[in-house]
Amino acid sequence: MASSSCSSSLFAAIDMGTNSFKMIIIRAYPNGKFLTIDRLREPVVLGRETTPTSSSSTPFTLSAQSQLIALEALKKFQNTLTSYKVSKAQVRCVATAAVREAVNKGVFLKCVSDNIGLEVDVLPGEEEARLVYLGMLQFWPMYENLVLGVDIGGGSTEFVIGKQGIVVFGASLKLGHVSLTQKFGNSVGQIREHIRLVVKESGLVRKIKNCGFEVVVGSSGTIKAVEKAVFNGYVNKSNVIEVGNVACIGDGRKDWRLSRGEVKGVVESLCGGGEGEKIRREKFFERRSEFIVAGAVLLEEIFEVLGIEEMEVSGYALAEGVIVESLAKVNGGYDLTANARWSSVVRLAMRYNGKKRMRAAVQCTNTAKEIFEGLRKSDDLADNQFAASLDDKDLEYLEAATLLHNIGVFMGKKGYHKHSYCIIMNGEHLHGYSSEEVKLIALLARHHRKKLPSSDHASFTQFPGEMTKKFRFLCTILRVSVALQKMEFSNSYEGFKLVNCGVKDQTSLLFNPLAEDIEEELRQELEYFKLVFFKELLMIAPLSVPDPR
Numbered sequence: 001m002a003s004s005s006c007s008s009s010l011f012a013a014i015d016m017g018t019n020s021f022k023m024i025i026i027r028a029y030p031n032g033k034f035l036t037i038d039r040l041r042e043p044v045v046l047g048r049e050t051t052p053t054s055s056s057s058t059p060f061t062l063s064a065q066s067q068l069i070a071l072e073a074l075k076k077f078q079n080t081l082t083s084y085k086v087s088k089a090q091v092r093c094v095a096t097a098a099v100r101e102a103v104n105k106g107v108f109l110k111c112v113s114d115n116i117g118l119e120v121d122v123l124p125g126e127e128e129a130r131l132v133y134l135g136m137l138q139f140w141p142m143y144e145n146l147v148l149g150v151d152i153g154g155g156s157t158e159f160v161i162g163k164q165g166i167v168v169f170g171a172s173l174k175l176g177h178v179s180l181t182q183k184f185g186n187s188v189g190q191i192r193e194h195i196r197l198v199v200k201e202s203g204l205v206r207k208i209k210n211c212g213f214e215v216v217v218g219s220s221g222t223i224k225a226v227e228k229a230v231f232n233g234y235v236n237k238s239n240v241i242e243v244g245n246v247a248c249i250g251d252g253r254k255d256w257r258l259s260r261g262e263v264k265g266v267v268e269s270l271c272g273g274g275e276g277e278k279i280r281r282e283k284f285f286e287r288r289s290e291f292i293v294a295g296a297v298l299l300e301e302i303f304e305v306l307g308i309e310e311m312e313v314s315g316y317a318l319a320e321g322v323i324v325e326s327l328a329k330v331n332g333g334y335d336l337t338a339n340a341r342w343s344s345v346v347r348l349a350m351r352y353n354g355k356k357r358m359r360a361a362v363q364c365t366n367t368a369k370e371i372f373e374g375l376r377k378s379d380d381l382a383d384n385q386f387a388a389s390l391d392d393k394d395l396e397y398l399e400a401a402t403l404l405h406n407i408g409v410f411m412g413k414k415g416y417h418k419h420s421y422c423i424i425m426n427g428e429h430l431h432g433y434s435s436e437e438v439k440l441i442a443l444l445a446r447h448h449r450k451k452l453p454s455s456d457h458a459s460f461t462q463f464p465g466e467m468t469k470k471f472r473f474l475c476t477i478l479r480v481s482v483a484l485q486k487m488e489f490s491n492s493y494e495g496f497k498l499v500n501c502g503v504k505d506q507t508s509l510l511f512n513p514l515a516e517d518i519e520e521e522l523r524q525e526l527e528y529f530k531l532v533f534f535k536e537l538l539m540i541a542p543l544s545v546p547d548p549r
Contacts (some may be wrong), residue, residue, distance in 0.1 A: 006534045010086045013322035014077055016095040016120065018047035018154025019178050019221070019291065021073045024319045024544055025084055027366070028327055031392075032338025034138075035346075035399075037362050039355065040080060042073035043287050045096035047155045047178045062102045067111065090330075092322050094121045096128055097155030097176060125172020129160035130322030133167060134336070136217045138324060139316040139347065141340040141431065148213035150302060151297055151317055152222040154178035157302070159204065161211045165336045170209045172204055173219075177222050178294030187294045188271055195301045216308050218258070219317035222295035225288050226266050227313040231351075234284060235265040245390050255351060255427065256313045260303045267296045315350045339430035345400045348429040352407035365402040368481035372398055375477070387467075390473065397437065400430075400443035402481055408445075411460045421446035436463065440471065448478050479525045 009029075015022045025038040046066050070506060081091060099105050099122050109120050123131070132151045137143055146168075149160040155176040161169040175198055178528050184190040189306040199205065218227075229235065302308065328334035339346075349361060372395050408419025424430070424442040433441070440463070447453055452475065463471070 003052050004248040008087075010067070010084055010090065011064065011317040011323055011326050012081055012084075012086050012091045013326070014074075014091070014093040014118070015319045015322070016044075016046065016070070016093065016099060017318075018041070018096060018098040018156075018176055019045055020154075021046075021070065021077070023077045023080070024320055025081070026084060026323055032327075032335045033342045034323065034327070034339070035362060035365065035403075037366065038080065038084070038359065040077060042076065044070050044073050045154070045178065046070055047176070048182065059103045060098070060101045061107050062098065068109055070108075071111065071115055074118060078116055078118070080117055088117070091118070092121065092326055094123050094128075094131075094318070094322055095116045096123055096126075096318070097153055097172075097174070100125070100324060100518065101155065101174075123308045124157060124348065125156060126170040127320060128156075128299065129158035129170040129172060130162075130167045131325065132158055132318050132387060133160045133162045133318040133321065134165070134324045135321035136219055136314045137319060137336050138320050138339050139343055140217060140312055141343065142215060142217065142312075143337050143531060146176075146212060146214045148208065148216045148306075150216065150218045150223070150495055151220045152218075152298060153220055154291070157298065159208065160243070161213055169207060170335070171202065171204060171207065173198055175199075175298060175407045177291040177298060180294035180298065181291045184294070186271075188267075188293070188297055191297050192301060195298055196305070199301070199305055208306060215307075216311045217314050218299070219229075219314040221288060222292070223258070223299060223311075223313055224291060224315065225255065225285055226263060226296055226299055229266050229284065230258060230262045231255075232284075235262070237270050243329055255429065256315070256347060258311045258313060260309055262297070263300050263303055266441055267300050270296055273546065341396075341430075342400075344429060344431040344433075345403055348424070349403045351429075352410040352423065357406050357409060361403050361406055364478075365399050365406065367484060368398050368402045368477050369395065369526065371477050371481060375473075390470065394470060394474060395446065397440055398477060400441045401474070401478055402503055404441065405445045405448045405478065405482065417449050436467075440461075440467065443471065444478055447475055448482055476525075480529055483525055 009027050011023045021042045021044045023040045024036050026034045026036050029035045133149045146163045153157040153176050156172050157175045159171045285292045408416035411419040421442045430438050
């Protein structure tokens, strides 16, 4: 980026959807990579009708209540943006089907502008489809493929066909999980009949077959929820394999994928079982449970009418597409293939980490990057051959390991670092990395806690000597980063310092990292840091810590 300050590399995208409002905040890297540092979701349900009707000719109006809820959600987003110091110029807010179709959208948008200070772009359906496609390309390395993208929203479903970043076909149908539920409840027969009628009248099947496609990618909360149901055994128990003494879930081949039979199985489970299934559905799908039946039936019908046998599932969609466009405007272009390797790391982290653990992993990654770059700039390490030789690839390995270090918690907290190693090593999750690089990332995750391996440990037999020594440096940074998050790295005559960035305008105290009140685990990590880098790591800690929000 043009500026080296943290805030200048932060961008945000707000997606005002029919079912929920979502916001992502990302940190952009000079090489085109970006990392989502925060993700917020508010269940606004802007498309909820006060008087549901099955008539498609009835004008849709945003209710006064939904507008108030929408404004409250946007205020929360604005407060978060302020806390991160994201500039207004680096925030883009878009709205989709509910606002697009509302007869009173002008009044609502003016209210948003006057009260929140956000200018909202109301996206035409085809433009929404294009941005969804750009977002998908940041999750799956399919730039060279002819891709059919499907995005099921609350008020509409977008279809897009693209190759090499260029859209060759885009369409938006007024079929969404919220609108279908509003009209037909959970009457599966009526839902199916309506879907088939709309698809037939649109001529969608003929148009898509004329264009053709090589691979199908689905995005949006509904499709991700159905895929998660399959992965977590909502229909059948997940496949469990044993690797050494550690059980790993999944065989690695069905990760982020759905087959026609699996979708059918989810629909059959959702539609059967009476009251018992309803309770189970509400527990598993939580807020989405109200609309999941209509969404799953819609997905099944799409598989059927388009003859889809298997669909890749994207964790990225519209918001990430908006981010790509924002970065392109700032940098005069954007390389859509820049994230190919990195996206496989992100996919794996998102697969096994929930929102809370993902945020912790991202904070750890940011801290590790600060320490790594601070060490690389330090003149005091110039005489240390191996520390001075740390390069951008080493930083990539470190960032991958920090983002993945806690994925093993999915299997259970006991020995989770071993589970993390097992998951990374098995299933061919990381694409574009050599077997040696995968092993290094897995070992870093494995040894981020507990006992450190010696240089002659059996794990390093396949590594050249230099790589083994680099492991020592990278592992030291990772271990400290896990213990210390939201910190900024600096150097001084007293030693290296970590300064808490999240606390502003507070009196700070420089304290001895080996003081009696420091936890034993942290004490050991700081001692090891001094042993490796020959300088003490000091910390600037606030005397009082206010609520960051």
